[in-house]
Amino acid sequence: MTSPSSGDREKVVSKLPTALQQDLKVRTAQHGVDIQHAVEAGITAWRGLGANLSPIETSGAKSFSTWLPPGQWEEFRRDCTARGVSLVQGLSQSVQVWLDRNPAPGIQRPAVVKRFIVCNQKGGVGKTAVTAGTGEALAEDAGRLHPVRVSKYLATARAGIEGGPALAPEDDPLEFEDLPGLGLRVLLVDFDPQCHLTKQLGHDPLPLEGDSLTKHMAGEGKAELSELIVTVADDRFGDRLHLLPACTDAFLLDVKLSGVRAREAALERALAPLEDEYDAILVDCPPSLGLSMDAAAYYGRRRPNEPSGNSGVLVVVQAEDSSADAYGLLTSQIEDLRSDMALELDYLGIVVNHYDARRGYIATSSLQNWMEIKDPRVVGLIGDLKEQKEAVRVKQPLLAYAPRSAQAVALRALAREIS
CATH class of the missing domain: 1.10.1220 (Arc Repressor Mutant)
Incomplete structure (x- = not known):
């Protein structure tokens, strides 16, 4: 007809x-x-x-x-x-x-493994949720369609903070497009002794008496680090999304690193044997400016013949003043590392997390300040919505628990922005 x-x-x-x-x-x-x-x-x-x-x-x-x-x-x-x-x-x-x-195209795999260092000196800004969600978005099945869009907050934030109507978190985002997953092989590294990433994804922290990333960085590893890796199981990720769980012995990492040769390279030495198995490695950093952060930043540096923006630092903040203070401390440390060690360390961007315009002038004016930064620029704006908290409560990946939520589609947009 x-x-x-x-x-x-x-x-x-x-x-x-x-x-x-x-x-x-x-x-x-x-x-x-x-x-x-x-x-x-x-x-x-x-x-x-x-x-x-x-x-x-x-x-x-x-x-x-x-x-x-x-x-x-x-x-x-x-x-x-x-x-x-x-x-x-x-x-x-x-x-x-x-x-x-017209057969399905192959997955576009990077020539050099992508290394994303997710960090901020301030705790509670949502580094763990952004690390997990970005990794999940990178690993989603390339043979299925998933809703992707830039959040309405990010797309219209500038207009809103310049006198337009405030955007509430429950506002519908812009029309989204269903796109195939990126299908990358992803390793999430819980580098925080608080073990939040490990617990949120439904796994137990590594026992103190056993092997751990901390021990490998200190030269005390007992076996292959790969033996500690677990799978984040869900059909949408296949066997592409893995986790290196944390251990509370990471509280002692800075002390252990103080006696290690070339301590800035300790994380790289530990993770290098794993890199051939992955397209992207995301490191969920502790809220610290100590030696562990030095090692994480060094790991994210641009290597010889690696294209700009393939790896680097992703800074997670909130739209409030204390995040701005912590951001200043973090960027000072990064600039010192760049200068002292002649590192080519790229900023992948800023993610403004837990945003809610209903909190008024403090949130909207702070967002405006973040948006006015041009290098690094804002690459993601994630609303403060219930789905992430629910996913954490039930210990499931957000993109499996609420795949069509506004947070999920914003995280997919973030993953494409930095990948």
Whole structure:
């Protein structure tokens, strides 16, 4: 059935098996192609075949509509009649032809493992939630579609803080686009002795008497560090999202590092044997400016032949004054490291977390101050909403617990911004 034209195309309504509809939706998103153009190309290719294809199971086919060039559908109907196949069968075969000729693209893996150092000297700003959510977004299945959008807060924050209406956290974000996951192999490193990342993802901290990242950094490792890694299990991550749990012995890390040779490189020496297994490693740092932060920053430095922005420091803040004070202390330490050790250490950006414009002038004016910083710039604005707190309570990854929540889609946008 056809309907009146839209521009130079006419609407076509038919049926298509649900599985084929889903495959078509995912594959066109993977290639950045409109569904209508894929169906058009598939029909053209099917009509050019010299023989019929094997029949496709079409029982239970669901309604499907698209837009095709004027006249193509009627010509296609005649071809189906001539070949002795139903319209639904012919359309299904045409879509399958396009899918076969346009296989899913491979995952774009970085030449040098990405190393994201998530930090701030101030505690309670949400570093752990941002580390976990960003890692989850990087690891989501590339064969499925996930809602992605820049938060309405980030897209319209400048207008709002310059006199426009305040944005409440429950406001609907901008229209989002369903996109394939990034499909990267990700390691989350809990570098904080408080073990928040480990606990939030449903795992137990490593026992004090056993092996740990701290012991490996101090040269006291008992076995391979890889033996400590656990999987963050959920279908959307496959076996791509892993966690290196923390141990409370990390409270002693600065003391142990004080006697270690080339202590700034201690984290790199520990994690380097793991890097070939991952595309991205995210380090959830403690709220500290000690030797452990030096080691984390050194690990995030730009290596020889590594492109700018592939690795670096991601600073998590809140829209309030104490975050600004802590940010100043952190950036001073980073600048000292850059200068003293001649490091090429990139800022990946600032993430303003737990934002709620209903808190009034302090929140909106603080956000304006963050937005006015150009280097590093704000790359994410995450609302202070209940879903993250609920996910922590039930010890599930946010993107598995509430995959379509505003926080989840903002974290996906952040992951794409820095990856």
